[in-house]
Amino acid sequence: MEFITFNPFRTLGIPNVSYIKPENMFREIERIKKADYILFPEYWQVNALVYGLNKKIFPSINTYHLGHNKIETTRVLQCTFPENVPYTRILNRDLADIEPIEEEFGYPLVAKEIKNSMGRGVYLIENRQELLTYINNNESLYIQERLPIDRDLRIVFVGDHVIGAYWRIAREGSFHNNIAKGASYDYNNIPYEAIKLVEDVARTLKVNHAGFDVAVVKDKLYILEYNVMFGNEGLRKLGINVEKYIYEYITREDDYTPENPWPRAS
Numbered sequence: 001m002e003f004i005t006f007n008p009f010r011t012l013g014i015p016n017v018s019y020i021k022p023e024n025m026f027r028e029i030e031r032i033k034k035a036d037y038i039l040f041p042e043y044w045q046v047n048a049l050v051y052g053l054n055k056k057i058f059p060s061i062n063t064y065h066l067g068h069n070k071i072e073t074t075r076v077l078q079c080t081f082p083e084n085v086p087y088t089r090i091l092n093r094d095l096a097d098i099e100p101i102e103e104e105f106g107y108p109l110v111a112k113e114i115k116n117s118m119g120r121g122v123y124l125i126e127n128r129q130e131l132l133t134y135i136n137n138n139e140s141l142y143i144q145e146r147l148p149i150d151r152d153l154r155i156v157f158v159g160d161h162v163i164g165a166y167w168r169i170a171r172e173g174s175f176h177n178n179i180a181k182g183a184s185y186d187y188n189n190i191p192y193e194a195i196k197l198v199e200d201v202a203r204t205l206k207v208n209h210a211g212f213d214v215a216v217v218k219d220k221l222y223i224l225e226y227n228v229m230f231g232n233e234g235l236r237k238l239g240i241n242v243e244k245y246i247y248e249y250i251t252r253e254d255d256y257t258p259e260n261p262w263p264r265a266s
Contacts, residue, residue, distance in 0.1 A: 001016060001036040001037065001250075001251055002016050002018070002034070002035050002036050002037075003016055003017045003018070003035060003036065003037045003038075003039055003250075004017070004018050004019075004020055004031065004032055004035040004037075004038050004039065005017050005018070005019050005020075005038075005039040005040055006019075006020060006021070006022045006025075006038070006039070006040050006041045006042060006045065007039070007040035010039075010040050010229075010242075010243070011039050011040065011243060011246070012243060013241070013243045013244070013247075014039070014243050014246065014247045015247075017039070018031070018035075020032070022041070022042045022044075022045060025045060025048075029053075032049070032053065032055065033053060033055075035055070036056070037055075037056050037057070037058060037250055038055050038056065038057045038058070039057075039058050039246075040058070040059070041057055043064055043068060046061055046064050046065075056250075058208070058209065058246065058249075058250055059207075059208055059209035059210075059228055060206055060207065060208045060209075062205055062206040062207055062208075063206075063207045063208055063209055063210060063228055064228060066205055066207060067207070067210060067226055067227070067228040068115070069114040069115040070112055070114045070115070070142055070225055071090055071114050071140065071142065073225055073226060074088055074090065074142075074225075075090070076205060077201070077223055080201070080204055080205070081197075081200075081201055081204075081223070083220075084197060084201075084220075084221055084222055084223050085222065085223065086144050086145050086147055086215070086222045086224070087144065087145040088142070088143065088144045088145075089101070089104070089105075089141075089142075089143045089144075090140065090141065090142055090143075091140075091141040091143065092139070092140065092141070093135055093138060093139050093140070093141055096135065096141055098128065098131060098132065098135070101131065101143060102128065102131070105143060105145060107125065107126050107127060108124050108125060108126045108146050109124075109125050109131075109143060109144070109145065109146055110122065110123070110124060110125070110143070110144040110145070110146050111123045111125050111131070111134045111138075111141070111142065111143055111144070112142040112144065113138060113142070114138075114140050114142050122176065124146065147215050147217055147222060148217060149215050149216070149217060150169065150170050151167050151168060151169040151170060151183075151186075152167070152168055152213050152214060152215045152216075152224065153165055153166070153167055153168070153190065153191075153194055153212075153213070153214040153215075153216065154166055154167075154168055154211055154212070154213060154214075154230070154234060155194060155195060155198045155211070155212045155214055156210070156211050156212075156230060156235060156242075157198055157199065157202040157207065157208070157209070157210050157211075157212065158208065158209055158242060158245045158246060158249065159208055159209075159245055159246070159248065159249030160203065160208065160249065161199060162195050162198055162199055163235070163240055163242070163245050164234070164235045164238050164240045165190045165194070165195060166185050166186060166187045166190070166234050166237075166238070167185070167186035167187070167188075167189075167190070168183045168184075168185065168234075169183055169184045169185075169186055170183050171183060171184075185234055185237065187237075187238065191216065191221075193221060194214050194216065194221055197214065197221050197223070198212045198214065198223075201223065207226070208249070209228060209246070210226040210227065210228055210230065211226060211227045211230025211231070212225075212226045213225050213226065213227075
């Protein structure tokens with residue numbers, strides 16, 4: 001099989017891969033047409049590749065569309081796994097009134113920019129002035145209940161199963177659980193129920209490459225979001241090579257079962 005990648009750093013070690021810069025897509029269109037698989041296109045490319053050229057892409061177009069921003073992810077989860085979504089309101093700034101938000105959520109509440117990662121654009125709002133600042137700076141409002149947690153799970157799903165998982169523990173006194181914000185790793189006591197939930201969600205939505213962030217509150221599991229282009233550092237500490245699982249997924253025969261370092265949820 002012949003592959004073209006638009007992101008060489010996420011396809012290191014995959015054989016028969018040629019790299020094309022995303023901005024050169026149209027001048028290299030004949031090479032793209034001949035490829036068996038297109039790997040890691042940028043979001044602006046996926047519709048043309050899938051609907052225009054009828055190409056197979058990885059990650060899947062479902063992964064891209066549903067993970068494009070927090071609104072897309074949350075709305076599909078509210079339809080399919082509503083019991084696993086924190087209480088959330090998505091509002092248009094021009095139609096939003098601050099008093100109903102305060103009455104509904106109280107303080108502190110969580111407010112998020114709809115498209116960001118690594119903890120950027122996620123705010124713990126503790127008073128009206130902070131809420132007004134957030135509203136003034138965002139056209140689309142994403143307001144969520146604050147969950148009583150100091151850690152969350154990063155669960156990575158590649159292909160058709162979970163390949164690894166770990167806790168991200170916030171620094172003392174910090175609101176964010178992101179590694180980029182100084183959180184630490186813990187690879188112990190990963191709840192089986194969380195692995196199963198992520199596998200159920202990903203398979204239902206036909207998502208095949210995502211890092212899911214899952215909060216555990218007593219006996220409840222909440223999916224906070226998923227990232228299409230997740231960081232691999234936590235997986236490398238487990239000795240997991242993501243590219244290996246990508247290659248096995250896109251090339252194996254239907255009856256082939258890949259080696260799996262993580263217990264299957266089903």
